[in-house]
Amino acid sequence: MPGLENKVAIVTGGTRGIGKAIAQALLEDGAQVMVASRHEVDVKGSVDLLKKKAGARINGIACDVRDYGQVQRLIEFTVKQFGGVDILVNNAAVGHFASVADISPEQWCQVIDTNLTAVFYCCHETIPHLKKRGGGYIINISSLAGKNPFKGGSAYNASKFGLNGFSEAIMQDLRYDNIRVSYVMPGSVNTRFGGHEEEVSNSWKLAPEDVARVVIDLLHHDPRCLPSCVEMRPSKPPKK
Secondary structure, X not given: OOOOOOOEXXXXXXXXXXXXXXXXXXXXXXXXXXXXXXXXXXXXXXXXXXXXXXXXXXXXXXXXXXXXXXXXXXXXHHHHHHOOOOXXXXXXXXXXOOOOOOXXXXXXXXXXXXXXXXXXXXXXXXXXXXXXXXXXXXEEEOOHHHOOOOOOOHHHHHHHHHHHHHHHHHHHHHHHHOEEEEEEEEOOEOOOHHHOOOOHHHOOOEOHHHHHHHHHHHHHOOOOOOOXXXXXXXXXXXXX
């Protein structure tokens, strides 16, 4: 199977967890990768580590995707460094979990702005560049929380339900521009998301590499068929 040589990918939230695994998988498949994260120190650390194997095919930039101006800078920087964009992976996400009476307006906005509005920003700025390349792929990392509401999940559920609807709509907007859109809905993943540490006791959960493998598989899928939504679950969660 041909790799992704000469393809340029952007991965938001690309310095740890699922995003880091996706960036590594893309590099292993031959792509040029731009990782973005809010913190410069995280970006530098990840890029320095990945450069040991990938060399000039990896770069990164600090970007708070909630800020439209910073998203514009991310896309401009990527085009300047690598000559264009072919793949956008919207992975950056945050979660605050509390009763709707207890979650603060600031926390609500942080979740909605990061998990939903930022995806619009990134797509809005990237799509013209995908069209210039004759097409491309947008993959949004959602969650099973985008179809399964749970107690304390008002903000997170709303953001992921919205992301799923957004993904379905832009898929229909862009399909005849040769821009493919999919969203991936993992269940429990063994990362530090939401303040939970990676632990051996959580080994039943999905690994970040499991999600990365699905992303690579989507990118290699025959163009005649679009798996627009992929749901992922741990095979054997603890029995209740």
